[in-house]
Amino acid sequence: MPSKQVFAHKDGATYTTSNGAPVPEPYAAGRLGRRGPLLLQDFHHIDLLAHFDRERIPERVVHAKGAGAFGYFEVTHDVTDISCASMFASVGKKTPAVVRFSTVGGESGSADTARDPRGFAMKFKTDEGNWDWVFNNTPVFFLRDPAKFPHFIHTQKRDPQTHLKDASMFWDYLSQNPESVHQVMILFGDRGIPDGYHHMHGYSGHTFKWVNAQGKFVYTQVHLKKKGGAKTILAEDAVRIAGENADYGIQTLFEDIQDGKFPEWDVFVQTMTPEQAEKFRYNILDLTKIWPHDQFPLRPVGKLVLNENPQNYFAQIEQAAFSPSHLVTGVEPSVDPVLQSRLFSYPDTHRHRLGTNYQQLPVNAPLVPIANFQRDGPQLFVHQGARPNYQSSIAPLTYKARPYDLEDHEVFLGNALYDLSEITELDFEQPRALWQKVFDDGAKERFVKNVAGHLKDAHPPVITRQLSVFAAVDQGLADRLAAAIGVATVKPLAVKPAAHAENTKYKFKAA
């Protein structure tokens, strides 16, 4: 919220310097005589230029282009048996939210209709601190080893020399890292270009742990389903819209909210007990896989509604800082390596992008009071008064214990391993089901056209390698792609047999 000393109206304010003094000549710099040099004493002029020189902050290294709005989460179904998070305390409880949608690879001026996953980040200001859901619009991701993330992202950005996007780089990475193929099937299918930002579903992708007041946990995957269904755009229309209005997604979100057409999502959770996880065919810590809905049905939790536009995009959306590590009592991270890595990466980049005290910025500040021993640093504006800056015995802070004991949770034992990306037949089952069972004839045709249209520009050996990945999904798919590109058919890459071993790599403590 603007400080009450600052005029935030569109009109009616008196022009001042940053120290609040009215300026009689806003469009004029002070100078000496009719032909003379400028005066250093003209603070208004210096202040104006110096602030302008510092207007830009670094854009997000990924997800730079986006749009956002405010709203709320409302509990519609009781889930207190699986989580004691205060946000879920009672049916009907509402929690304020700030939400930011984004594309991933492009710069902050890039087109909203790019073929790219979409970010769907939410900050819930609960009465026990902020809980962020930093989700995407797809339930899976390109990788399961976080060490690959910066390499992968580099290949989706610009070539170091030409400063151009490069189809060879793009497919070179994907073809060398075939665990990406499930996400590639979604990205180049009809779901690859959502219609704007607010007609899409959202997914945690990662497994989290929800914990109830007794300390019992279940593994969870969260889904947000757009009320009225998701909408997508065909490739040709996306290209046309990108030329006509690169900000199509920002504009339609803003206008729908302005017109009272508030976007709404139903929130569901899939749950899995530790015992089920041990028997599950796939590793629950591998976010290239989904949990089949027939085995793990969607349980309704609540709804998310967006009903308020930002007043100031920079302050309220650009400065919003989401992190999967902004968690609250009642939810714990799973040990999914990509999630664990993200827990570090987001606050780290926020300290770089926004500064040490990023949590104090109004859009990020929790609604509940902060009391800790963090002190000072640049741009401090919410101080902790005269309270001691250490745990003093004279005026101590009290500590609120968790209502549950983490000692009853998983126990891990093992050697140092670097084998997260071992490829087995398991990696192709779900992409194959998409191709063979989910895509109808039209969807198949569009998929082949979308992939062929992009892959054809890659170096020939890269084309061959990526076709061998598609052949491991389905030989017929690879053959159709080869024909569309005009190259010879390719045999599947050699893949180890499916081995259901991953979940037995960790043991659960006996009750």
Ligand code: HEM
């Ligand atoms: C943004 C890192 C994977 C969702 C970001 C940012 C970084 C990052 C550094 C920029 C944040 C900022 O400047 O505010 C990583 C790393 C990953 C990873 C290291 C894997 C190792 C994922 C996954 C998801 C995801 C799997 C979704 C399931 C998002 C979203 C944003 C984002 C939604 C935009 C947040 C916003 O709107 O401010 N990521 N990311 N990321 N990431 Fe990731």
